[in-house]
Amino acid sequence: MNPLPHKTTADQRIELGLRQNAAQFTLLVVVNALVGGMLGQERTVLPLLGERVFGIRAYTAGLSFILVFGVAKAATNYFAGTWSDRFGRKPVLVAGWLVAVPVPLLLIWAPSWSWVIVANVLLGISQGLTWSTTVVMKIDLVGPARRGLAMGLNEAAGYGAVAVTALATGYLAESYGLRPAPFLLGIAFAALGLGLSTLAVRETREYARLEAATHVARADGRHDHLHSELTNREVFTQTSLREPALSSACQAGLVNNLNDGLAWGLFPILFAAAGLSVGKIGLLAALYPAVWGVGQLVTGALSDRWGRKWMIAAGMWLQAIALGLIAYVDTFAIWAVAAVLLGAGTAMVYPTLLAAIGDVAHPAWRARAVGTYRLWRDGGFAVGALLAGIVADALGIRAAIWTVAALTAISGLIVALRMYETHHRPATTAQEKATNG
Template identity: 30%
Template sequence: MSRRTDSRAPRDPRLDPRPRLGPLYLAGFTTAFGAHGVAAALGTESENIGLTLWGLGLILALYDIAEVVLKPVFGALSDRIGTKPVIVGGLLVFAAASALGVFAASPALLALARLAQGGAAAAFSPASSSAVARMVGPGQAGRYFGKYGSWKSLGYAGGPLIGGALILWLGLPALFVVLAVLAAVAATATAWRVPALPVLPKQRVTVVELFRQSTAPAFLGPVVLLAVATSTLGIAVGFFPLIGAQLGLNPIVGMGLVTVIAVISAAVQPRIGRLHDEAAHRAGPLMAAGSVALVLSLVLAGAIPALPILIVAAVLVGAGVGIVTPLGFARLAATTPPDRMGRTMGSAELGREIGDAGGPILVGAVAAAASLPIALVVVSIATAASAALGATWAGRGSPATADDDRG
């Protein structure tokens, strides 16, 4: 048997040959739905609940701040005590935080609910990714991470749409009720259907070894590409509708652009995941193609701001995110020992959160000094440079190379 086969993360022999991942897909949908649904709702309801623009910005940031700080922590915790307790516990806390949001009559309580939601999502999101990786093994990681990412994309698309409809018909508390029910159902289903993965013995790691692992090309390459994808997605979701508004388009058209991105991403990810499992050697060229699509989307939106071009740019963003996301996670799953899968997934999620926040901030800063079209073109250059660096590292840290290093 080859060294590469020996070093792969095996599936636990006690697991069903058809992994029970439905509850984990629902958990992914819940965190995405909660992130975008509440954010969109607060923007429309800020005056009704007495929020200033500064207060709105702070509450919107609290969810992401909690995730950035806590995802690596909970990812490492899932390695220590098991993924299932962290997923179930995180979902239950998310349900409780959403229930608090139902009765949040003041901005302070709303901020507390949002902070608690972000902290809870920081627990069950990386633990869910780790559970997917360990339950399916590297040979099927692309296929199942494609499905997992597809469900998250549906949450990102459905959040603003369903959330907007709920607050229009029933008010903001109804959105928090739905989130509480979703999280409770996901927690119950996870506790009932998802097997408890054994906690694997961990080797003692020195500070030097930890630094070496965190800066290895096999880790940095996929994480940088994942950050590029989420950065472009954040820019598109935040600024494509604004460009549409500047063109005098109906706000529904701007929301439609976001929906196009999410639907294309949801459709592409499972197919790309299957392609990865059937021909893993194509992952590098595919990730490069996805990165090109992401860069081109920003160039087109900035250089030719017109509705047909925005639609093309939205399709490119959806395709780029749909290509890079499952391939990045599949590559991480194939090159990470199972005993530190949670820590790796938590750190990867941290990279995505930094990209999600950093991209829009950079566009906003450049746009304030120049203009939005110029900002998009400038950021596309930074995106291209980051993607090239990530692709170079990912190529150096191919699964075969990583296996040799670990053997």
């Protein structure tokens, strides 16, 4: 059977499926890699910059750049979903890149820590607009059958670029100093991302409209109450609180980024206190997102076969074990093993949570549900920065890591008890045949 056709306003036929939209999907993977690179320029260098250049000693103050980043990104995620439904995906993506352009320049020229804070507000806004939109656009293109694989590819590109950039900036900082060399990469990423998004990326909102028009209710009756006509308030309430799978995903996403904020802000300081060189700190800072990024190529596709729920719960528990190991030991080799485990656990969780949101949310309000989920998920950066900073100031860095490890284990338990399996695979339907590209 031929894929489902649909005519856009420009009288062009569109089809759902990964194979049918391979060129545009690949372009969006590249764009999201550049989005990840903008984040990766800070992972190794910025905590050290705060301590060594600006003399930031209190952990809470040092983590302030992550706190404002998390608040800005979380809020922007929500509006990105609403705006992409109202104005289209591409304008939101381009706007995000425009906001990103000044970020590396501010980090290079910053005469005080307040400039760094402003740069991270802009980075958070930019990441909320660009990353959220690339997620929604890929979900639009592929249809329901290979959603997990699509999210795995998206997140692998983004966090693989975070890892490569964190490693590169570590070596640049060791060879040429903390500024300006590491942030020159950010200037290149912003220029490329803005150019590709403006000139080559196409609008995908019509693909979501096609899927909505051909949407087939689940045979088991799940989601029947989640009809297509929901207000913004109803979408927020269902996603955040009422719908068991959606709300379980939101809390797991928040806790996942809570421990990522901890890793971003405190791990480099912990490793430096143990006497590691900037190059080795950069290697450890890169190892975790590298495994996270590459692992999602496998875990996203596996969740299409095995289901979402237990992949998420097991990933949270593996992260908790890894964090406990980092808090317990003080040698480079064991820290490297723990970083691999932390990356593997995060890889199990990250694309699977997004795929679960896509499973449950109706195509007509899916972009808003993704925005709401990402509001809670990236709010974890702010919660993690505040919680980790307060505990570290009071009891030390290792106590902060133990605290976050416990919260991560509890989050996995909530998923196990409250979430149902969202990925329903009945006998192959005509729609699935049509969309399975």
